[in-house]
Amino acid sequence: MSLYQFSTLIKHELRYYFVTPIAYVVIAVFWSASGFFFSFNQLFVSAINMVSAFHNMSLLLMLMIPFLSMRTFAEERQNNTLELLMTLPISEAALVWAKYLALMTIVLLMLLGSAVAVAILSYFGDPDYGPIVGGYIGIFLLAASFSGVGLLMSSISTNQIVAAALTWFCLLLLWFADYGASLFPSSWLVYFFQHISFSVHYLDLIRGVLTRGTLIYFISVIFLTLVASVQILRIKRS
């Protein structure tokens, strides 16, 4: 499969987001809500940093990404177009990556729009740009992980609503996984639950601190969810 065919798939995915209202609605809601929370913090808390903005963004992304990811495979399956795509001369991995990259392009657009907040901070104050750039990289990794989970849930569902609900469920489960540690005190499971939890890793991220462990964690989540999606498509063939 050529790069041309792969880029065609990505363009098709992107176009499909914008021929339906879903991308417009999700982006608009994200920009409005993140802008509102940022303004609220600046006016009433007077913090000249982006930590609280990133915190709000991560929760908004957890809420909004399932709306974008739910259609990736579930809608194709519902419309029978997955049967068409999977009989084209493209591999399952290419299909999954194309859908993921298109989804990440939308997510990037959402985050870029929210960067207006940084411009406002720069105009009215003198923020430390290091943690802001680090924070954006972190929030992008968090969104990339959410998108991976969303894609995986969509690949196992035939219904978009079910796909979105499963994604929220999984994201919440991973977010609060560290709570599970208290159920098994003085056990290796404490270590396990703390390390699979989004909330444990994301606290460093939104402060702009990117440790090797955090980086490995998020890249592993992305990689595992995409590999699992490819496997699901293969299993469903047989």
Added chain:
Amino acid sequence: MSGPLLELRNVWKRFGRYDVLKDLNLSVGKGEIVGLLGPNGSGKTTTLRIAAGYSWSDEGEVLISGESVYPNAPLSRSDVGYLPEKVPLYDPLRVSEYLKFLASVRGLRGQIAKGAVQRVLQAFNLSAVEGRLIGHLSKGFRQRVGLAQALLTQPKILLLDEPTNGLDPGQLVEARDMIRRASEDRAVIFSTHIMQEVSALCTRVVYLLDGNLRSISLVSDWSIGGTIKARVRCNTIDTLLTQISQLSPDIRSERIDQGENIFDIVLDCSSDLRGELSALLVTNGDLLSFQSETLSLERRVLKLLDEKEK
């Protein structure tokens, strides 16, 4: 190339404990249109999905132009055009956008892609609706767009799953013409429940029964029987009917004219009894008319099912 374009060799497919396809063998050559018949749930769609590369068989192999599809499945799929039972369309896209996307993802670029799209738009009379949203098209147009996408890259093999489902009589004739034209230089398999379609289009018919294929002859042939209708003037009808029933028990008679003892006799027979029956009729009365016809395709399918029951 003289060998078959598509070959399914010893294909098995199981869903749970149920064997849908059992050691299925099928080969289709260039210029052939094979009609795939079978009751609902017999595995027609599964057979086509395996041939198209959407579904994988549990055992056996699929060969395209003599080469095994697995493990280079994506590569071999360039040679196959496939129209699933439920036409796969993106409703929010325009017809031309949809076809351009599929041309590009199949590896056609620039002017070649544009040319391919124009060719199928014209071939399927879609030029007038190329700018319309697919979601706004009628069922007939949607089916045409589905057929058009299957033929975009001029594949060697065309697989159509119930391609005329839900079309009105006018659209049905059009679709048949399109399939006939498409078959000129490629191998075509299509599944259907409509016998007239098979008679009108196919060069060969196979019936999927118990997970395997049985061939059904398309040629009118007395070797499996037929129906004979005769009109006879006879004064000893009871004796005549007794003699005929010894040839075949499946006999019906009706008196047409009381005064002249004219009877219509209809005999269903499982072998060629034309000679014996005409001799009996001439011997026992005046033979006024004599017509015979071989079993229709429907009757041949029913006969196949009867044999299975036995």
